[in-house]
Amino acid sequence: MSGRADSGPSDWDAELSAAVEPPLWDPDRDDRLVCRAVRQETHDVKTFVFSGRSPCRFRFTPGQFITLDLPIDGATVNRCYTIASSAARPHRIAITVKRVPGGPASNWLHDHMVPGRELRATGPMGDFTPAGRPLSKLLFLSAGSGITPLMSMARTLDDLALERDLLFVHAARTPADIIFRAELDVLARGGTGVRLAHLCETTGADGPWPGYTGRLSPPMLRLIAPDLLDRDLYVCGPAPFMAAVRAMALEAGVDPSRYHEESFSFEDLPGNAPPAPTETEPATVSGFTVEFTKSGRTITCGPDTPILTAAAAAGLRLPSSCSRGLCGTCKSRLLSGQVAMSHGGGIRQREIDQGLILLCCSRPVSDLVIER
Structure with a gap:
């Protein structure tokens, strides 16, 4: 006998009932x-697992x-983090973050994020995904904390028990740094159709290392993945890793339609960075004046220019990341x-109602004053 005096439902019963088919997180x-x-995960990498305040599915x-x-030094700092958890386990969502020396966001998470603490978030979003494409022979190539989106893919494939041919190549500084x-x-x-190749720059202090040593090179890539x-x-x-792999793939003759890449710093991807000024640009541009109150700068912005x-x-130089209205960093x-804004989900409607905009996808329709 349990010895319980009441016959009402337990917290376990209530939570289990709500977990059967909770609403989608909105x-x-x-x-x-x-x-x-x-x-x-390692000496400088942590995984943070989140759920909604009430039972929900992601x-x-x-x-x-x-x-x-992130509430850092009295201000709100927006940062994008790739989901590391399986899409087939919808009741929790996890990110895996490497502590970056001098990085305000990663250090804040490592030092202050504890179970029970709440954060505001938007998403999920992004198009670096195999979903919607035919399941084929896969090659994952990651380095450092870039493993997180590929780990989400591998975990999802495993949870769904899909037939697969996956070669997972991961590069790290030492064996102790392998996430x-x-x-x-x-x-x-x-x-389960998964082959693994770890690649470490050095063996570190762990003694003999049975895996690959050094940096990824065309001969090593051909040895690991002859197909x-x-x-x-x-x-x-x-x-630098992304650029090197991209060059190797191009040299090897990989079909561009079969090559997909992502980066934690989205502006490093080709075509996503705001254009830098060139010597041929005119000194002045016709358009509207845009005053930035905190930096004390005033610029001119044409009506067709973000x-x-x-x-x-x-x-x-202003905080930015995706330059596509997705991440909310700007x-x-x-x-x-007034501005004309066409965003991709990186801002909430109530924030728009409160006067917030995304600089990357907003074009002026009058002179502007912006708190930045």
Whole structure:
């Protein structure tokens, strides 16, 4: 006998009942996420697991990201983090973050994010995903914390028990820096069509290393993936790694339609960075004046030019990431004037109602004053 004096439902019963088919998480209705767990992955990498304040399901495709509003030094800092968890496990959502020396966002998360703490978030969003494409032979190439979107893809494939031929190549500084090493080893030993190749720059202090050593090179890539041209490539990591892999793939003759890449710094991707001024640009541009109150700068922006692009052309560096209205990093308060904004989900309607805009996808229709 349990010895319970009452016959009402327990907390377990209520939670289980709500978990059977909870509603989808809707950031326009409740944008708060609650940290439920923090896991130490390596000496400088942590995983943060979130859920809604009440039971809910997250709908995303593996490879997408969320944007968090971080309260740092009295200001709100927006940062994008790729989801690392499986899309087939919708009741929790997890990000895995490497502590970057001097990085305000990653250090704040490592030092202050604990179970029970809440953050505002938007998303998920992004188009770096194999969803919607035919399931084919896959080659994942990641370096450092760039492993997170590819880990979401691998976990989702495993949870769905889909037939697959996946070669997962991950580069790290040392064996001790390999994120998700134990889990990847289990996947590779499970006879599920996953092959694994770890690549470390040095062996570190762990003694003999049975994997590949050095940096990825064309001969090493051909050795690891002799059927390279038959695979769809998904690549994520620091900018130098991405550029090197892109060049190797081009040299090897990989079909561009089979090459997909992502980056934590979205502006590093080809075509996404605001254009820098050139010597042929005129010294003045006809259009509207845009005053930035905090920086004390005033620029001119044409009616067909995004404000962020005009600011970059004038030498004014503003916080930005995706440059496509997705991430919310360039969110700023419009103090006066009007803009035409066409965003991709990186701003909430109530924020728009409160006078916030995204600089990357807003064009002036009058003179502007912006708090930035």
